[in-house]
Amino acid sequence: MDGRKHYGFILVSSLLPLFGVVAAMVLLWNSLAGPSDLVAFLVMFVIAGLGVSTGYHRLLAHRSFRTYRPIKIFFATAGAIAGQGPPLIWVAHHRRHHRVADKPGDPHSPYQEEQPGIRGALKGLWHSHLGWLFDPGLTSDPIRYCPDLARDRDLRVISRWFIPIVLAGIVLPGLIGFALTGTLFGFATGALWGGLVRFFVSNHITYAVNSIGHYFGRRRFDTPDESRNVAWLAIPSFGEAWHNNHHAFPRSASHGMRWWEVDVSALVISGLKSARLAWDVMEIDRERQERRADGLRKTGGGRQGRSAPPVPLAERKDAVVGVADVE
Amino acid sequence: MITVEEVTKLIHREMRGKAPTGIEIAEDTKLGDLGLSSLQVTEIVFTLEETHGVEFDPARAADARTLGDLIAIGNEALAAQDSA
Ligand SMILES: [Zn+2]
C-alpha cells in the first residue's frame, strides 16, 4: 500500500481506535463493561503483541529462529491482526531502520530534521511515533529489503489479504464477547475492547519503542544510533523495549540480556524450542555481549557514530543485495 | 520467456480489473506510471519468479523503471539458467 490508499488506511487506523477508546471510557464510566470485555481485550492484546514481536520482528525481519510453516503462518497472521501493515512492508521499513538508524534514510528516527528546543524534540518524537506513517514519500521497497520473504508465497498471500485480516481481528473479539455473554451487546463491546481499544493500546506501545526507545532510557551498548533500553515498557511490549540490546544484536532471539530484563517474546521462543517447534534460535552469550560492548565503547556511539557499512549495501548501486545485509 | 502479455495480465490482476486509465501497457511503460504500490510490484515480480522457476536479481529488479527493464532482467536470468 502506498499513495492515497495508504494515507486513508493510516488515517482511519489511527483515528477510529481513538474514538473506540473514548466510547469504551464512556461505557466504563457507566459501568457497562464486564469480564467478557476484559477477556476479549487480553486475548487479542496477546495475539497482536506476539504477532508483532515474535512474528513480524524476530521471526521475519531478523530471522532469529526458524519454525514450521503453520507456526510461521500463525505468527505472521497474528502480526497482521495488529494492523501495523502487511508483513512485507513492515519488514522492509524495519530493516531499513536498522541499516541507517537515526541517520538520513531512517523511516522513523526522532532526530530527523533535528530542530532545537523542546518544540523540536516533541516534533521529532511525534514523527518517530506516528507522524512518519503520514509521510507521503514513505516507501521501503520489499524487493530491495526483503526478497527472501517475498519469495515466500504465504507471506505474499498474508500481505495481500492484510485489510480483511485486520477486520477479522475486530470481529474475533466480538465473537469472544458473544460466546461469553450470549448477547449482541456482548458482541459489540467485545469488538470494541478486543478490537479498537486493543488496536489503540498495542500499536501505541509498538510506536513507543520507536519514539521513546530512541530517546529516553539506558544504553548498555554504544551503538551508532540512539537506541535505549526502556525498562517500564518491557512487559507491555513483550520484550521489544530492550531496544538498545536489540540494536547491538539485531538477530538475537532474546532482546532481554540479563535475568531481570523480562522478555516475554524470548520466553515464547525458548518454549517453542523446548517443544521442538523452533530451531536455529540465535543466542548471544555473555562473553560476546561484553566483547561487543567493549568494542563499541572504543568506536563511540550515538547518531554521530560511524556505522558500517556507511551506506547500506541495499542502497548501493554496485552491490548485490544479500539477505545477510538487510537483516 | 517472459512476455509483455504475461506481465500485463498480472498487472490487471493486481489492479483487480481496474485498468490504468489512458495507459497502453507496453515495454516502455514506466512502472511508476501504472499506479501500482510497491507491494503490488513485489507480487508481480515474485509471481513471475515462481511461474518460471527463476530468481530475479533483487537489486536490479528494484531498480527497474520500465516494464521492459523488468522483463529483460527475468529473461536474462532464464537464459543464464538454461546455459548453466
Ligand atoms: Zn530502533
Ligand SMILES: [Zn+2]
Ligand atoms: Zn529490529
